Amino acid sequence: MWHLLRSTTENFPILSVLIHRLSVVEKIAKQTDMFCDIANVSQRELPLPIVGCVKEHFYLLSGFDVFYGVQKSNLDNIECTIHDFDTEVEFLIEHVRLNKNPTVFNPLSLFPLIEFIKTNGVSDEQISGLLQIHNTIYEKIINQNLHSDTIKKLSELYSFLAENLTQPNIPFYAIKLIAQCDLSEQTNAVELMRKLVTAIQVKDTKFIFPSYEELKIQLENPEFYQAKHESVIINPKGDATSTTEIKISLKCW
Numbered sequence: 001m002w003h004l005l006r007s008t009t010e011n012f013p014i015l016s017v018l019i020h021r022l023s024v025v026e027k028i029a030k031q032t033d034m035f036c037d038i039a040n041v042s043q044r045e046l047p048l049p050i051v052g053c054v055k056e057h058f059y060l061l062s063g064f065d066v067f068y069g070v071q072k073s074n075l076d077n078i079e080c081t082i083h084d085f086d087t088e089v090e091f092l093i094e095h096v097r098l099n100k101n102p103t104v105f106n107p108l109s110l111f112p113l114i115e116f117i118k119t120n121g122v123s124d125e126q127i128s129g130l131l132q133i134h135n136t137i138y139e140k141i142i143n144q145n146l147h148s149d150t151i152k153k154l155s156e157l158y159s160f161l162a163e164n165l166t167q168p169n170i171p172f173y174a175i176k177l178i179a180q181c182d183l184s185e186q187t188n189a190v191e192l193m194r195k196l197v198t199a200i201q202v203k204d205t206k207f208i209f210p211s212y213e214e215l216k217i218q219l220e221n222p223e224f225y226q227a228k229h230e231s232v233i234i235n236p237k238g239d240a241t242s243t244t245e246i247k248i249s250l251k252c253w
Contacts, residue, residue, distance in 0.1 A: 009048065011077050014070065017051055018059050022092060022116055024109040025064045025099050026162040030204075035069025043070065049080045050098070052091045058082075059091060062098040089120045096131045100138070103167050107141045108155040114142060137172055144179035150186035154178070157194050164202040173212040177219060192218060 038045050049063025060067055061083060070078045085091040092113055099105055114127055127142075128134040146154075154170060161168035174193060181189045196210045196218065 008082050009079065010082055011079050012051060012058070012082070014076060014078055016058050017067065017078070017080075018057060020059045020088075020092070020095070022109070022113040023060070023064075024096055024106055024113060025104045026106040026109075026158060026168065027068055028065060028104060028166065028168070029163050030166050031065040031104075032068040032072055035066050036072040037069075039070045039073040039075060043075065043079065046070070046079075049078065051080050051082050052094070053082055053084045054086075054088055054091050059095075061091070061095055064099075064104060087120070089117050089122065092117060093130050096133070100133070100136075102169065105138075106155065106158050106162075107138050108151055108158055108170075110138060110142050111146070111148075111151045140172060141175055144175055145183070146175075146179055147183045147186050150178060150183075150190055153187050153190040153194075157190065157197065160194075161197075161202065165207060166204050169209070171209055171212075174209065174215055177212070177215050181219070189219060 035046065046066050046069075047063060049067045050061040052059050052061040063080070067078065067080075083094075085094070096110070096113065110131075110133075114131075117130075118124070118127070122130065128139050131138075133139045133142075154175065158168055158170055161170070178186055178189050178193070193210070193215065196214070200207060200210075
């Protein structure tokens with residue numbers, strides 16, 4: 001779709017590097033700390049991040065953990081590779097291609113990114129091929145019928161997990177269950193899921209995302225058909241012992 005105009009290695013000012021508003025990469029706090037420690041000892045030991053130049057704007061293309069670590073270390077410059085792109089669309093497509101590592105990739109961020117590239121001449125039929133996500137879990141996610149507010153809420157939950165876990169993840173079954181709710185009730189369903197998640201100790205050695213069965217039990221519970229704003233007692237295990245109180249009404253299935 002495009003040809004590489006330039007690829008050079010430079011010692012680049014940290015403050016000149018921007019994070020694109022449609023970045024699909026989540027900042028993982030523990031990874032940032034690890035690379036910060038390395039940067040404080042010897043920046044030469046770090047992998048080189050890649051920066052994309054689009055019309056004289058410099059956006060981080062890949063190597064986000066390294067960049068955030070160097071940024072946190074308060075160094076003024078970072079050694080990186082510079083690639084030139086003709087357009088933002090070209091940059092964003094390459095950005096997705098290079099960052100599909102599930103450790104840092106937030107698949108919910110694909111929704112606004114895809115809307116942007118579609119308004120700039122990319123068709124629905126081209127999306128999966130260009131982003132190289134055909135026949136992957138990411139293609140399944142973007143094909144779910146999710147309201148824009150639901151996507152925002154799910155992204156916020158993902159960001160919360162990224163602050164506490166080395167490998168944050170919202171399983172596909174959870175996203176699919178949310179998508180099966182009425183569009184008008186999806187954000188309430190996400191709020192329920194967030195309550196279930198935060199009722200668990202969110203640490204690497206302790207955390208297990210609520211199972212398909214646990215989520216389905218809660219979403220199908222007849223109590224959730226009560227009038228909106230009526231208090232409902234939720235239990236993460238679906239048993240009789242109440243542990244979390246939220247105000248919610250769901251109309252699923």
